Amino acid sequence: MVPPSPSGVGAATVPRCQITRPEHAGGRGDVPDRQIAPLAPWQRVELALMALAVDPAGLKGLWLRSRVGPVLDRVTAALSALPLPLRRLHPLIGDEALFGGLDLTATLAVGRPVQAEGLLARPATLVLTMAERCPAGLAARLGQALDGPGHCLIALDEGAEADEALPPALADRLALFLTLDGIADSDSAPLRLDAEALSAARDRLPRVRIPARAGEHLTAVALALGIPGLRAPLLALRLARVIAALRGHPGVRRGDVLTAAELAFAHRARTWPEAAAPNVPPPLPPDPGADAEQADSLDLPEDLILEAVRAALPGDLLEHLAAARAARALTGGTGAGEARSGHRRGRPLPSRPGKPDANHRLDLIATLRAAAPWQAVRRRQAAPPIPISSPPGEGEPPLFARTAIPHLATLAQPASLSPLVGEGGGGAVFQNRSLHIRRSDLRIRRHLERSERVLIFAVDASGSAALARLAEAKGAVELLLARAYARRDHVALIAFRGSGAELVLPPTRSLVQAKRRLSGLPGGGGTPLAAALRLAGETALRVRARGLTPVLALLTDGRANVALDGAPGRDRAEAEAVQMAQSWAATGSASVVIDTASRPEAGLKRLSHSLGGVYLPLPRADAARMSQALEAALAPLKSD
Amino acid sequence: MTRTARQPFPFSAIVGQEDMKTAMILTAIDPGIGGVLVFGDRGTGKSTAVRALAALLPSIDVVEGCPVNSPRRDLCPDWAQGVADRIVTRPTPVVDLPLGVTEDRVVGALDIERALTRGEKAFEPGLLARANRGYLYIDEVNLLEDHIVDLLLDVAQSGENVVEREGLSIRHPARFVLVGSGNPEEGELRPQLLDRFGLSVEVASPKDIETRVEVIRRRDAYENQHDRFMKTWRPMDAGLRNQILAAREALQKLKTPGAVLHDCAALCLALGSDGLRGELTLLRAARALAAFEGEAAVHRRHLKRVAPMALSHRLRRDPLDEAGSAARVDRSLAEVLP
Structure with missing residues (x-):
């Protein structure tokens, strides 16, 4: 063309x-x-x-x-x-607001x-x-x-x-x-x-x-x-x-x-x-x-x-937008991205009878549905000329929207409710078209919360063994991701080497994205363990803000030898690593330390202690064994 | 929400994306193949193709006013109201299932209007009823909430929607072709749902500049010289529609040689695909393709053409295999069916 x-x-x-x-x-x-x-x-x-x-x-x-x-x-x-x-x-x-729907007020007012x-x-x-x-x-x-x-x-x-x-x-x-x-x-x-x-x-x-x-x-x-x-x-x-x-x-x-x-x-x-x-x-x-x-x-x-x-591009906008794209993968994958507090969260369950209060929100539609089949009976009952005794189970006094269902007023415009209320305020006299809601009709919303887990891999990319270990870690990440859907896990990967740590793979459930990011991960240099732990902590914070549970898996074979500011020096580096580990432990999040050194490293065992987590010596681990061991070590954590 | 101010983009005017177009045509010939999953980047014409398909499909006869598009009066569900005795011709329904849709909207629920205003316990049919005998299109299917996915799996399997809630006990047929699209970078699809799709194709933005320019050119003509553009392409769409109708006829008489059956089984065995569903879909798709091409019998080349789209999503995922499932199918094809 x-x-x-x-x-x-x-x-x-x-x-x-x-x-x-x-x-x-x-x-x-x-x-x-x-x-x-x-x-x-x-x-x-x-x-x-x-x-x-x-x-x-x-x-x-x-x-x-x-x-x-x-x-x-x-x-x-x-x-x-x-x-x-x-x-x-x-x-x-x-x-309702986007596509329109039944105008309840008008419907009740005109009767069609x-x-x-x-x-x-x-x-x-x-x-x-x-x-x-x-x-x-x-x-x-x-x-x-x-x-x-x-x-x-x-x-x-x-x-x-x-x-x-x-x-x-x-x-x-x-x-x-x-x-x-x-x-x-x-x-x-x-x-x-x-x-x-x-x-x-x-x-x-x-x-x-x-x-x-x-x-x-x-x-x-x-x-x-x-x-x-x-x-x-x-x-x-x-x-x-x-x-x-x-x-x-x-x-x-x-x-x-x-x-x-x-x-x-x-x-x-x-x-x-x-x-x-x-x-x-x-x-x-x-x-x-x-x-x-x-x-x-x-x-x-x-x-x-x-x-x-x-x-047209101001400064770092491009990087910001790229980061946003990557981060969206997480929020996108978790479903509707509904508000994550109180009883608004999680998969909706059928609502059940109950009284709305501070912790339970009224399910208006379900309440109306529950009340709907009884309207004819109740109208007859409430009709003034023939007083009839209430049938069993329907004996509670009629209830008025404005007076007895406080949450109704917050859910809908008060004005739209006024036609629902019968004439005479608190009395038992109803107009023919008024809505009879009783206490037994009230339904409250319920949601099933499930905690999704984010496995944060912090992988030591330092030194000579880096390449092999990185390949294993990548393999383990992909294996875990491949099975992640059923277990609702997300995976993130931090690589640390030289003078600092880098979030190579932001939390994701997408295998495609993971593969793309994991190809071409460089290795070599010192072991900035503290920096890795700090970055893991920051990632965990963001993860938790989304209502997910972070879990740290630290893969290394050596001891910290680079401090937070990038300076070499074993003593300060170790002290800072312990400090960071303790701050991770303070959040109550779980962790696993996988020791890939040929001989178990006592320092790492101590570190896992500071992290409050599990220590797992696993020399020459291949990807399959590593993911198995991880699953076994993390299995008890699923009980929450 | 859709206004009919403008006809959808013609199916035959879509540039490239042959796999996607073929897969959609095959499901139009034989709905029994069971749907198409289209995975790919944004803006590669996934939605355009689905909407174009709706305009391309032959019309169906339905009882006027029947909520589940029944072909005969005696097949209308007993709860349906306002059903006339007349049979009318309607375009094949293509129903959009938006993300974040509520369960009530999908399966149907108590008609609260009628309950409130007339005190009747009536059923308000949902999207599944409307999609019966047609297509159900889910954009961003990989972002769909789990409980809706479960629901769809169940109905897609049984072909029947059963509603037991709020004192209602209703069932109605819900046979539809599931068309899903999504961007794999935003999340994977559960294997159980993957399996429900008969065919799966991957689309990508065309990489060469000429194809891209041609896409832009046609789209621009569609937007700005609408009438002229449609005049050019409408006959092509009509030709395609006739070809689909002819293929539907031919499908009944199409012969399946034993050798092809053998090829099917050998290929699936070599790939280790789970269950027999893969083989059945493979065969159906190959038959539909042969019918579309006007052949009297299925040949091995039909099998080879449809094998990647019928099988690649059914393989056990091997995350360490860099090449992906489509390449594995190709590899096995080369080995088993030279």
Whole structure:
């Protein structure tokens, strides 16, 4: 599909100064050509919002990573310029609110089913607040909604830690990404999106011509950046059209392609081609002779686009996003990612009769269900003219929502409950359509908690035996992972050598990811045991914050000889290792020390004592034996 | 939530991904093969293919208003209400099972509307009822919660959904082709669920620039010159549909030589796949492929073509084998069926 390059005219001959740059982001008409310069951060924000306002449904939305502050307020204020109505979502929003459902109040009031409309029923700008906490289930639903026509999503991601970020299922579908970190209040200005310019651009958009090369360039660059999947180039292409429309170009020009790549690719990049293979010619050589008009506007060596993309990346953002991707593997694998406290956690069990209190939440639907079959009988009973005695088992006094079910009021709007309450407040007189709920109907929610385990392997990669031991450890990790599903284990791997320790494999249950990460693990150097234990402790902390149980498996054959700060010296290194081991023991987490030395090492036995764990001498262990021994040693720990 | 403003992307316009397309066509020819699992990166056209398949599938005859899409009036469940006597033609149902769906939504539950407003104990059918005689599509199947997975396993096995709760005792047929997709980097699938899928294919983003550009080009044409694009591709889809229908017919008369049966058994033995399900699926898939290609009998090459997708997910996982199961199937294929 790619036309061959007939001439040797390559990237070097392309005059860089001809790339069209607008005076300012919302600029219209042709502006004299200028030297290529990346957009200033605030210009980028402005342009992204303009583009989104022109074609919200086509671009699908914006991932906005920022902490709360005046700058974010300015951006969110500008969202009102979008042509679709704004609807706010929060991460714990239920299906009822999204897809609609029975309007209980109206239904009871009129006596026939009344459906309430869900948020997704009409095209809207969905504003997802606290998007970093968005559970996988909601992400999947929103993703489906975005795949259909009409919607646009603004994900407000306040993630602070590396492992807090928008779920990838959503991030992949949104064309635009902005981070407001590093934009000071003084750098920003109130955003005034010119409604006239927007509607003019909207009119122009269907007529914007797009040269075939634009798609080729964007695809090639996406590939060079290691962006998997083809949504990114598609969205970038769409964005290029929108930008061309905004700038009043009749067709997409290279400035538009550059800007589109900058806005749509920067956050998705996984590799920089220069880092992998320097001086590789751009994958798609430009072809100036193909078409005069196109050559004028669209000769774009990929490295130029790459340059633009790179300019859009503030500092360590790339690493942060990579870490977030890796960390998501854990949260994604644990299921719905529901709130992890109290009785909201774990697999839901059928609710059972009981009284709601501080620890037990009322299951409203189950309660209504329990009450439903009795309504006819109870209505007859409650009818004033014929007083009848209560049947056995139904003898309790009628109960009113407002007075006797305190939790009902917190679950639903108090106003929506008022029609449920019979006339006369606490009396026994009911209207015909009122709902009769008795104490025996009350159902409380129950959840089954199961503790999932994270096995943190800390593997000694130091010295001569490193290679063999590492291979064994890798094998053991993979064996454990292969059986992990049934046992609900996750596995993490820390390698320590030289002056420090490194988290090679963040907690995961994915065999594929583990294999990818474990290939090419280097070895050699000293034994910074304390650093490894500290890193294990930090990992355990994060693991525990997710409600999982960390277990440490330390694989080594020697004694500590590198201190925390990387300095060699056996005494201090050992003292620090013991200190770290004690702090691990203080958390009450289990541990196993596997001694792979040919003769059992007394120091390691002492260390396992400090760790409060099991000591397992296992010279010349192969992967299978090691995983067996580990399972045996850890088996009693499963009893909790 | 889906508006019918625009037809889905045509199946025949999907660039590459031959394995995935073949697997889906085979299940359309013979639903008994039992579903497809598509594993691969994001944005490789998994969802697009499933939705395109829905538009491609031949229509089915259903009793109007029947919640489980019964073909005849006497097959409608007795609890169903508002069932007419007319038979209407409907597109094959393709039902999405969203992540985080509740058990009630999947199996069905007491119709709380009717219970509250009319005091009747009625059953509100769930997604499994709607998917009967059609497809059940689970995106991100590897992130599905365990209790929903258990539920699906049970129903996929028995072909019947049994609801015993809240004083209801209801059963209805739930035979559907399970189509799952997911990204293996985000979690593995339980072996028991893997086994329920007849075929499994791996998709990856095309690695060469030309294919990628072609994908972008077609998608762009689909979005921006919709009518023209559909006009080009609709006849292709129609041709494919006719081919599927013809293959369904031909399947009945297709011959299976003894040598092919022998090949099947030898291959499964060499691979050590558990149970006989692998062999049965392999044979069914090979037959469907032969029928699709208009052959009178199954040949060894059909077997060889479908063996990786029918068997690779049934092998005992060997985590120390770097190459993966698909390569093992290929290796055995080369040895056993030269």
